[in-house]
């Protein structure tokens with residue numbers, strides 16, 4: 133089938149909630165994707181920070197195939213070996229001692245909110261998030277998301293979610309009250325335009341949590357699993373959470389989310405308090421084991437960091453060349469952004485469209501930046517090819 137045949141069927145069948153690029157992808161390998169008409173794309177989106185080892189990484193494909201031939205699903209009424217292996221690896225390499233598996237980032241955050249509430253035995257229930265945050269599309273995660281555009285049309289939202297101004301510790305402190313049980317933040321906000329939290333700010337948030345006996349939840353759904361140049365973003369910041377959520381790159385494209393926490397906090401979730409039929413599916417977990425083992429190989433994160441610096445530097449050259457459109461770069465590891473001027477913001481969507489037409493996939497995040505989140509296995513040649521096309525695109529505006 134061609135692109136247009138697939139799109140025609142798609143338009144007839146689906147709810148219209150997605151604004152998709154007008155192509156159907158049929159194949160992927162590493163940082164390349166191919167559409168149904170045979171056109172190739174250089175992927176600097178990775179399925180929105182999901183396919184971090186690239187498309188069809190051999191270790192992941194092998195793990196999926198082997199597990200699929202053995203056992204696909206039994207539910208959490210039983211133990212399975214891939215689940216245990218992945219949970220043990222996450223425990224071994226993070227602050228956490230206990231894991232809960234879900235199927236998505238939103239579900240992992242829902243689990244975190246439920247845990248924070250039930251752990252507060254004095255009935256505290258309010259969670260404070262930060263302006264600009266993104267935590268998912270279920271009602272509670274929408275309520276926690278600090279961007280009003282995601283709330284519109286879905287009110288009344290579940291009670292118990294407050295949003296603090298970004299970067300202002302005093303304002304956050306002033307919002308803490310006798311009902312607050314947790315603060316949730318992304319160490320680096322992805323969806324609102326690649327906005328890192330200053331270390332001092334994060335330290336201040338940790339202090340507030342300690343002072344008021346609140347749980348600090350890190351949403352590392354987007355920036356966890358190697359994206360910022362270490363397995364978890366918090367490792368580079370030196371500020372540990374009490375709960376952390378993961379999803380996206382955890383199984384390189386199979387649906388898998390996780391909530392990580394400590395022994396003491398985990399005790400509050402007794403049998404029957406929370407569950408997921410599919411969560412921790414053996415095939416997804418087998419993929420997750422392959423992902424984490426590949427990322428922990430010697431030199432993997434050094435490569436992510438050096439290619440991240442190279443990407444940032446290459447984007448910096450675009451700032452020099454096109455000051456009318458771009459005014460800076462920001463990011464960590466391989467989540468990098470070209471910050472657009474107000475003129476650039478006005479045509480952000482058009483720049484993305486022009487890149488797409490020339491075979492580069494990127495996106496316009498937070499109405500502020502062009503976001504580049506390639507597979508972590510991206511090469512310097514891939515970066516050079518992408519930047520050459522970006523250069524050509526920007527020259528046209």
Ligand SMILES: Cc1ncc(COP(=O)(O)O)c(C=O)c1O
Nearest residue numbers: 236237238266267268353354379
């Ligand atoms: C930081 C963050 N949290 C949560 C989510 C929601 O994840 P999912 O779409 O898997 O529910 C996202 C998705 O973009 C995200 O970026």
